[in-house]
Amino acid sequence: MTALRLPLVFLLAGVLGLAGCSVHQPVSLYQLDSGSPAQPAQSAGMAVLLGPVLVADYLQRETLLQRQNDGSLQASTDGRWAGSLSSDIDQLLLRQVAGQLDSQRVVLAPASAGFTPDVQVLLSITRLDSGASQPAVLDAQWRLIDRRGQVRDNRIVHLQEQHAGTTASQVQAQGVLLQRLAEQLSGALKPLANQPTVAEVPRKAAPAPAAKPAEQEKPKIPMATPIRTDMEVFRF
Numbered sequence: 001m002t003a004l005r006l007p008l009v010f011l012l013a014g015v016l017g018l019a020g021c022s023v024h025q026p027v028s029l030y031q032l033d034s035g036s037p038a039q040p041a042q043s044a045g046m047a048v049l050l051g052p053v054l055v056a057d058y059l060q061r062e063t064l065l066q067r068q069n070d071g072s073l074q075a076s077t078d079g080r081w082a083g084s085l086s087s088d089i090d091q092l093l094l095r096q097v098a099g100q101l102d103s104q105r106v107v108l109a110p111a112s113a114g115f116t117p118d119v120q121v122l123l124s125i126t127r128l129d130s131g132a133s134q135p136a137v138l139d140a141q142w143r144l145i146d147r148r149g150q151v152r153d154n155r156i157v158h159l160q161e162q163h164a165g166t167t168a169s170q171v172q173a174q175g176v177l178l179q180r181l182a183e184q185l186s187g188a189l190k191p192l193a194n195q196p197t198v199a200e201v202p203r204k205a206a207p208a209p210a211a212k213p214a215e216q217e218k219p220k221i222p223m224a225t226p227i228r229t230d231m232e233v234f235r236f
Helices: 001-021 083-102 166-191
Strands: 026-030 048-053 061-066 073-081 106-108 120-132 132-146 151-159 224-227 233-235
Touching: 001 083, 026 166, 048 083, 061 120, 073 166, 083 106, 083 120, 083 166, 120 166, 120 233, 151 166
Parallel strands: 026 073, 048 106, 048 120
Antiparallel strands: 061 073, 120 132, 132 151
């Protein structure tokens, strides 16, 4: 009996071992590729407040989503984001825009007290995904607000990038799309670098009190002058 039980024990151990391997498959962690942005050298370059950067709700998770042929999204089984995708997007855009503008004065919102930007970038990313047989797609919109509070540019962007189909190539393609977005955004920012200083608006002098209308002169009644005649006559 003991000899018969030993093979059964080894068989069960092997089955449990295979089950454990299938349950605990390693999952790869991914981060966006920020490329090789130039290191900005100017400490007194263009002052840009980048943000708020609004990212679509479905992207605010660690799950790496895959776009299907029917347009639906499914969670990837072999990979997920290494941390916050929103934070990765912020840092990628910050480094790319600062390098493109050659300015150390590009900061993420909210800015510290005392920072006065030349331009504020309001950016909304409504789509950033891909699939094994679907290209990487980025949909975004930005508005540029100058130091006077005027909207200087408003643009809707749609970008696509092909990839090899693997999860790693998809993540790389999404990073490339964000780099292209930063390049276009920097091109729109550069013409706003030399804005004139906002001068204080001179206070308007208080309006002088309206002159009172001249009092209408009362008609003067001529004084009666006597004329010496036989009769006392008064002429007016």
